[in-house]
Amino acid sequence: MYFLDELKMKTSENLLFESILKSLLKMREFMVVCLIVIHCLNCQAQNNDTEEKNMFQASMIKPDRIAKLSDEHYFFDFGKDAFGTLIIEIKSPQTDTLIVHLGEKLAEDGTIDRKPGGTIRYQKVMVTDIPVNEKFVLSLQRDRRNTKSQAIALPDSFGVIMPFRYCEIEKLNVPISDVAIRQKRYNYRFNDSASSFVSSDTILNQVWDLCKYTIKATSFAGIYVDGDRERIPYEADAYINQLSHYCVDHEYGMAKETIKHFVDYPTWPTEWLLHTILMVYQDYYYTGDTSLISCHYEQLKEKTLYQLADKDGLISSYSDKVTGEFMHKIGFTDTTQRLIDIVDWPPAQKDSGWELANEAGERDGHEMLPVNTVVNCFFYENMCIMAELAGVLNKEDDAKFFSRMAEKSKYSINEKLFNKEKGIYIDGIGSTHGSIHSNMLPLAFGLVPEKYKHSVVAFVKTRKMACSVYGAQYLLEGLYRAGEASYALDLMTSTSDRSWWNMIRVGSTMAMEAWDMKYKSNSDWNHAWGTAPGNIVTRYMWGITPAEPGFEKVQVSPQMSNLSFSTIKVPTIKGPINAEFKQKNGRTKLFILELPQGMEGEFSLIAKGEKSKVMVNKIAVRSKDGQIPLKPGFNRISIKEKKK
Template identity: 60%
Template sequence: MFFIFGSMKKIMMLSNSKFYVLQVLFLFGSFSMQSQLTKVPQESDFVSKMMSPRQIIEVGKGHYFIDFGKAYFGTVVLCSQRDQNDSLIVRLGEKLTATHEIDRNPGGTIRYQEVQLDQITGHQNMVVPLKADKRNTKPGAIILPDSFGVIMPFRYCELENLQVPMEELEIWQKVYHYKFNDEAGMFSSSDTVLNAVWDLCKHTIKATSFAGYYVDGDRERIPYEADAYINQLSHYAVDSVYSIARRTNEYFIQHPTWPTEWLLHTVMMFYQDYMYTGNIDLLEKYYDVLKVRTLMDLEREDGLISSKSDKLNGVFKTQLGFKNARTNVRDIVDWPAGQKDTGWKLATEAGERDGYEMMAINTVVNSFYYYNMYLMSEIAGYLGKKDDVKFFHQKAEKVKKVINEKLFDKSRGIYVDGEGSTHASLHANMFPLAFNLVPDSYKKTVVEFVKTRGMACSVYGAQYLLEGLFNVNESGYALQLITETESDRSWWNMIQIGSTMALEAWDMKYKPNSDWNHAWGTAPLNIITRRMWGVTPKTPGFADVQIKPQLDGLEFSDIKVPTIKGVIVAKYKLTKDGDPFYEIKLPQGMNGEFILPNSKNKVQLNNRVVKNKKILKLANGVNILQIQQ
């Protein structure tokens, strides 16, 4: 979890009972700010389960293939009714090369491991001892409780040289994850691909919670702000447990990461925490830190910011929270064409940036900056800081104006990649759409351009592409992207190649060091809830909910949305006449509003006709809406 050095790490391995005491001492003694951290995860926060096989196939004498159905983080436990005084080979993995054969060289960071047991002792649960990965257990990675032992993500198991009859052997996938209510969040619809994508993403959120923090997958087991933000929103869509999000948010106060856009996610994460929980304490504690994380100190006279600024010096990096003042803070936009420290190269030079031209004044970075100014104005309002409300509002308006003056090509009606660039990428246009920067008069041209680029972004970028499309009522095209089955740049491709969790990239060829367990690939999960169904907190803590559905393309859909106030249950279907029908049940203590596409629809709300209204008031209990198109 933290930057633990040699001797301390050895001490921590001495006993399970001392693990958390020592971890807390290290944490609370090292940094003054960390005295305010949400408590570290306790063993009681986690769940351990013994999962039985879905399928056992005999592939040869003493050679068995076992499929547990889904990949989880864990290990295998065996229990035989008799001894075997000869070695047993156990193989675990995430990927197959053939129907009943685990890929022993899966590539990238797809996991595989082979273990030889010297013998089997009868009538005893034997935990298969796995070898720790050097990268995800080094200083800086999240440390797991000692009681977990070494765990890895896997779905499949092979046993070779088994001399005990299979019917006399019990085998389990022993899995670990954070406490999770499988029934809290649910979605189904008339689109079977959409349902499969939802299930893929939901399982990803559950299975990747094994660390008690939002981590980047199994390669590093380190939190990164952009990963964590998508993870946070998707977690909110399926459960009302907020401790991981709050703990991870506080982790970033002392452990920021180097991309400018990642730093600019910090305010976004703290804002969402408040909106979903209604608990303002983290905003109060870290308000001054959040102001620094907006990077407003890098502003030039016209209000735009640049990572090339002389102001991004060692002193400012220290203020940002970096322990090393030499940290190379720089723009990322999306994955570059390669990473020197990993040795991999992407299949195309464009990488996941759609040919983005990296300029000193960057359109993507300044779009994030605008959104930070907007959110800080909102946060200042919740904290009663009236002068700051005005201050940040004025900054937001200024940045918006300058972006649309200096980074927008009016002759083409689209945004360019940065100041001095003539190149226009998907990214330079989808982020302004996502953050509501695009003037109404140019939304049509921006959207038309965006739709020519397809999914020319990473699984991370897809979050903002989909956000932008729903912002401008392009739900039909957004649904096409989510349910795409012909392109390998799709969630369906992840399912088809055999993963039960979201991949780090659309396919291994787009990022050859990828893993198969990355929660930042779960954009559809939160997009379906927040944008397709349009269920979001209107006021902090869901005192009031806003429901603004954009369910075009679906014949029916059911959803359960967990909130801190209770579960929202909603149903939708098209009538025989093709008119939308909704049944929405709000929990006690929650009121809401339903946003219609326009005020011209004839509507019945609880059998009463409503005319010339775009916003309908919803009350506790069941609300029935019939909309005549």
């Protein structure tokens, strides 16, 4: 190419040569373009390979336990359920066909349950022609449902994977010492040391560990999915997944990709759609990044369903405004679809294909009416968030509009959906019934007037855990916001069959889709929407949340109840927050908080009305409005309650 340039300079006066050279130069330009394209494609392929390697992790796990069940029949326990496949290496010739069983659940006799029920996974594989001294990847059958077009596709390099903890091999006629078996686990990049939690309650510790591991294990798709049955993102599932993910690792890309997915692929439950803006809000506060807000602002506006609001500021998915054009505006390509109120998890519906054992579902008898209290609580929260996000983008008119809509919605919820005689919220306009959902959500979103908090809380406590593992997120949030820390802790450490401890007791190492199989007969054992304690412990019990976007400032408002000690490590975009708590005789509390550089904060003192002596780094201080300023680095706060 240098030669052509030189030749052009030396022969430019010769028209024939000039014509020939122009043709050659055009060929050169074409060749250059081709080379650039090839180079870019190669770079893209290399980048994709690098990105895939950087995004995902594969771990080779040895069995925790190996047992001989009978001649040529062995059992392997890998300690935890994980999404992956099996790697086999045999040092001497195997003369018979191997029968390999993989599963998540054990039967009563201690072997893998061949009929585990629901969507608990089991697979049997026949293996022939096993090479000697060579790693062999078990060929698994793909599941038809979770590999449909709506499901999230996995990287080709994964092959077919499934969740399993246990393996059995039959007809193994070589010495077990000649066999190496590994569980090859796949997950999105995850830093195990980014977070930790320990407390004086051993059940709470195990529940938190269950939640943390669930977040890691269910990240295998690189986007928040609902579990192995469908491998489809749903907004409500993803929101809880996001909150818990932020509390156990400083990883924010997965949430962003999930939000982008929901912009184009919303799901049909009304309340699920109303979680979209909640996810964007948390992304903004935990990262300080406004790109999702600015890029998708108009779509996000539509997904708040504000166009359905009536003159009272209440919405209904049964409105005449829900047309094909409206469905298109909120992101649906199939404009024949319509929103459906779900209110937690519904009872069996033959037309939907759901096969639920409990006819009541997880609705606590909720009356399904056109103007629904649960839906409108989510709508109110959407309006509050949208008003703030509009302000972030300096859209003053929108900010005022959404702020007014929030006020109108709040007023109507408290006037039209609250029974003042009973002191509780009803399920909808025209209802006489109040479910736990219709009362825990007003608590969680700060809708309850101060004078009615006692009656609403009292009612909620009579219902115990009358909601699903998803609803538990808002039940716990509402209780902590109402100052009911002890009762909330009791729920997180309960040993009933509607508890996280029950998930551990039945043998799952990930959060389950339902409290127990009897409450949802098609449920699975790998559902991140069941990880509420993973974020509640951090955000409410310890009370560590970003007070300003990007954790420029942190708010610490602990409600430790009867715990005698606790330590926690919380990942943030600025670095980890390390904290320690000790309590003596119920009157003296010690908090040690280490904040990363560039982060300041405020520490909330004990409940209003209680007198105490406060020392910060051994210096007596007086708080302003119950807040103690925190500085980067070491903060030692001693609180001694005065005798009454």
